[in-house]
Amino acid sequence: MRLQNLRKRMAETGTDLVAVGPTSNMAWLSGLHPHGDERPVMQIVTQSWAGFLMPALNADSQRGLTDLPFVTWRDDDGPVGALRDLLALAGAAGPVTVALDETMRADFALLLLDNVQVTRRSFLSNTLGHLRGRKDADEYRILKENAVINDGAMRAAFACLREGITEAEVAEVVQQYYRDQGAGTEFFSICFGGNGAFPHHHTGQTKLAPNTAVLVDIGSRKDGYPSDMTRAGTFGTVDGFDEIHAVVDAAVQAALTTAKPGVLARDVDAAARGVIAAAGYGDRFLHRTGHGLGIDIHEEPYITATSDVVLEEGMVFSIEPGIYLEGRFGLRLEEIVILRADGPEVLSDLPRDPFRA
């Protein structure tokens, strides 16, 4: 069914050949998770053919997972001959328009590009990425389940705050919570005070002192899908925190109100950015407003200032504006939403109010 939808989308977008690496794109399209080493593995899809370039020594273990054909190659021969055979089978020996999995290794991609006559090259965002963006009911159910687990982990993170605890110790509380729920850890970023002003701070040995802002951005993974949420709070009192929190929360609200099927992703970004700029913090909002979420924690659609993506019903993405004040604190609030016909449904059941400890 996904293969059928992909071919339909390829026809609509004038794409002759889609090349998928051994990445989450292959997992989504075909349910295969091949051994991810330096041996080229690729799935090729055209209107007339679909199958895999496969190292001989992985063929047996993958054979049970798909009915599609394998063109195999052995270490001694290398992959070029097998790839050329495959392209002939796929009707792609002549000039073709190609959409390439942007997350595959550079050498896999160049192996393909060096052996095919490319008349137009694109990445997957407009074909397979587009389809991945619209979630089905099963995916929604798993994402919701992960979001509820993450709500509990967030409560546990803020509940454990005490003077002297380290960021790493808070992260351990979060990870233990995930384990207790049968979930894995996708990532964590626990930021005390000024550390929060770095949007990608590495959780470390900083100890919690009185009157410090706390920023927690965490995600679990269960049944193949992740969660992702950010909340903020204070340990004691922090000058200016409540004002900044109110601005960021209003930015989230503005984005939530704007996001509807048919709206451009950049208009959602503009709504959040406008609120923050109007409050005088435009230059302290250092990143895009959001990213899609599915098998990958970052995937299509990206909610950026320049995106031409038209939002569609069933898309799942984050809304996560932030304000970063160097030497003081950073404050970001992040929701994951699924876009319904009448607007976004927020997956988390946890209010965005500041945590107080």
Add this chain to the structure above:
Amino acid sequence: MRLQNLRKRMAETGTDLVAVGPTSNMAWLSGLHPHGDERPVMQIVTQSWAGFLMPALNADSQRGLTDLPFVTWRDDDGPVGALRDLLALAGAAGPVTVALDETMRADFALLLLDNVQVTRRSFLSNTLGHLRGRKDADEYRILKENAVINDGAMRAAFACLREGITEAEVAEVVQQYYRDQGAGTEFFSICFGGNGAFPHHHTGQTKLAPNTAVLVDIGSRKDGYPSDMTRAGTFGTVDGFDEIHAVVDAAVQAALTTAKPGVLARDVDAAARGVIAAAGYGDRFLHRTGHGLGIDIHEEPYITATSDVVLEEGMVFSIEPGIYLEGRFGLRLEEIVILRADGPEVLSDLPRDPFRA
């Protein structure tokens, strides 16, 4: 020092520009492990300049890790302008020969290739990969420490065998052993009986029955480096096992005897392959003889039938011939060696004799 060595090697190989992605190559060269998302990050090295293309929101958290300059870009602007500025700074606005990190994402690589005039393109094997292949004393010490941990884990794996235990339960014993030693799990492949005939079998729920061959290929990771070793044994008696074991062990010995500084990697492969072919199992040795091991569990040098790599003192690689008999068992024996002036030093202290249970 590594940067200096890289520039020397670039001069020797006629390479004007080296482009490194946010991969283990960057960790090795510069000690940076940037946030690995879809935002392009790259280190560019020429004889006159070295620095990074860096997303603005990662710049602060990475700044303390290197003295080299960053050319930053913001989500709203995208990376192209910053990359062009960087190439001008690096003296690479005109035609250049480029060596590209083959493990970076396809979109990062094509971003570079679309913005530079490439007169010759290669991957890193002959420049940075070559340097990574020759280990220093610190790296040797850590690799040896991991090998000793892995010896213990291998003993634990075979010691826990009993009728009805599953492959996954043996894997858990291995992982617990690693945890007890303060190490992480790099990978495991536990194969009972016919499962061993798939070189990349996924450890599963197969239960151990009497008179079954057992193949264990496991690796830990501690202090940033992995271990990797394969041993084989029997639970009860298995027809033909001892004969096959003797052939594979002789193949390992032949490769060990052949490997010397100055020898071609393909001659080491030929030595192992020759023993197996002479015993009549040439077509059941499904893969190359070995791979380099360092920060990555697979890296330069690769010991294949076609490799022109000249082995050098200080290189670390696996020797792991195998024979795969469908429906019966697979038997592979794997050692990691460091190449000394007079030949290979095997890192493991564990004999290759069959385990008997």
